[in-house]
Amino acid sequence: MTQNEPSVESAEHPHPERGYIHRKDDYLKRLRRIEGQARGLQRMVEEEQYCIDILTQVSAMTKALQSVSLGLLEEHLGHCVVRAAQTGGPEADEKVKEATDAIARLVRS
Amino acid sequence: MTQNEPSVESAEHPHPERGYIHRKDDYLKRLRRIEGQARGLQRMVEEEQYCIDILTQVSAMTKALQSVSLGLLEEHLGHCVVRAAQTGGPEADEKVKEATDAIARLVRS
């Protein structure tokens, strides 16, 4: 983020420090697809489709969500955590603890 | 399923043998809530909220999906697999194999 990129600090990007900002459209697209999968599952239940076919779709949707998580996490480590480490002090420890807690929730969910 | 429950075999329930049928409305409600969570995540990304808060919501949504899977699976085992076991023959083995494959996909997703 240099002085030459003022637009990122504009109203359009209230938090230019978020790691995922530069791939925002990609995340929105993936989340819209996931929303569509949730609607597809409702249709399958509505039509009383076969349980195993519904389970296969739930697994696909879970994988898509997991992939969103891993992407967000990578960008979080590469931006927020790296920046906190460079600043140093207690904030670095705090960010590492916070990221580890989020990873634990991911691993256990 | 006895002769005294003809309505289940009506047009409303094309597949009365599906294990989840008697809880269909509950599943639809849960899936609508999951669809709402997917929309909530899009709003969070749109507003450029903090990565860790988004990850927390993704974990909550994954847990909700997992709980739908486990419910569907229990009903599948209790209805389709039990019925196939009672019929016996190759269909029983097939249903067990099919259920195990679905469980493996769940465990690995």
Add this chain to the structure above:
Amino acid sequence: MTQNEPSVESAEHPHPERGYIHRKDDYLKRLRRIEGQARGLQRMVEEEQYCIDILTQVSAMTKALQSVSLGLLEEHLGHCVVRAAQTGGPEADEKVKEATDAIARLVRS
């Protein structure tokens, strides 16, 4: 299990009804390998090897354990649960509930 296989009901096989009995040696071999992986991990920590390499080994060991679980579960469904279903009555429901609880523990661990 026919009348021609009396040895299975001998002292050597106190529970001939366990689904995994006929693959007992295979499971013992896999569990011995997993025990070896646990010892290998201790050596890696002892020698202060690189954290990421240790994590890679932990993931491999977790996958090996998961594969043992899925195998045991398939045999449990194919033997104990199928048998209970054929017997019918409350035991069938109980076995399905018990298996689903075990699956939930697997999915969440």
Add this chain to the structure above:
Amino acid sequence: MTQNEPSVESAEHPHPERGYIHRKDDYLKRLRRIEGQARGLQRMVEEEQYCIDILTQVSAMTKALQSVSLGLLEEHLGHCVVRAAQTGGPEADEKVKEATDAIARLVRS
């Protein structure tokens, strides 16, 4: 790590930079317990114990391994990744990528 801690750089600690070094004994103790669980599982299979009881022990062992992973990962982020971030340059990006790949393996295993 300052000049005042020479013992850490001794033969006993060939890699003083490993994040988990200061909890090495704790990790060794946990891994020995996990090795014991692997032996306990062999005994259970040997004695032909009930499948579900074996599955419960496998889940407990998987959870113990997962907890080792999350501990190692937290220390890796807090030491190796933070240090690389402070050094800056391509090594920081590399370490973040490497850690994310390890997290992905954990989440998917």
